[in-house]
Amino acid sequence: MINHATSSHEDHTAAYDADTGDADTTQERARWPAIWRGWRGKCPRCGSGPVLHSYLKVNADCTVCRQEFHHHRADDGPAYLTILIVGHLMAPLLHWSFVHWRPEPLTLFTIFSVGCVGLSLYLLPRLKGALIGFQWAKEMGGFARNS
Numbered sequence: 001m002i003n004h005a006t007s008s009h010e011d012h013t014a015a016y017d018a019d020t021g022d023a024d025t026t027q028e029r030a031r032w033p034a035i036w037r038g039w040r041g042k043c044p045r046c047g048s049g050p051v052l053h054s055y056l057k058v059n060a061d062c063t064v065c066r067q068e069f070h071h072h073r074a075d076d077g078p079a080y081l082t083i084l085i086v087g088h089l090m091a092p093l094l095h096w097s098f099v100h101w102r103p104e105p106l107t108l109f110t111i112f113s114v115g116c117v118g119l120s121l122y123l124l125p126r127l128k129g130a131l132i133g134f135q136w137a138k139e140m141g142g143f144a145r146n147s
């Protein structure tokens with residue numbers, strides 16, 4: 001990637017990379033805005049284009065800013081984080097409801113199976129987008145600016 005910095009714009013943007021749109025190629029990308037954009041299913045770079053389609057499939061690139069996503073390495077990360085969160089919420093809740101409420105076994109099973117599946121389906125695409133946003137911000141894998 002070639003740095004297209006021009007001397008006339010140096011007072012506003014010290015360096016501008018025309019390929020990535022990053023204002024300053026030496027500065028780190030902001031991590032939390034990228035994670036939040038990914039959580040909302042949006043491109044971590046521009047916040048407009050969708051990252052995912054068909055629930056969990058990652059788009060090859062952003063339709064707005066052309067940021068490539070195909071080289072992401074989310075892999076099992078979103079599933080791991082989903083199990084981590086759902087498990088740590090549901091296990092104490094199951095214990096609490098059994099001790100204090102003690103409903104019929106079928107009632108308990110129905111509520112917790114629907115709760116687990118529903119929460120997992122809610123979290124999985126959001127955590128996948130957030131993880132891709134994190135990878136983009138940390139320039140992991142193909143998200144590096146000089147690759």
Ligand SMILES: [Zn+2]
Nearest residue numbers: 043046062065
């Ligand atoms: Zn974009």
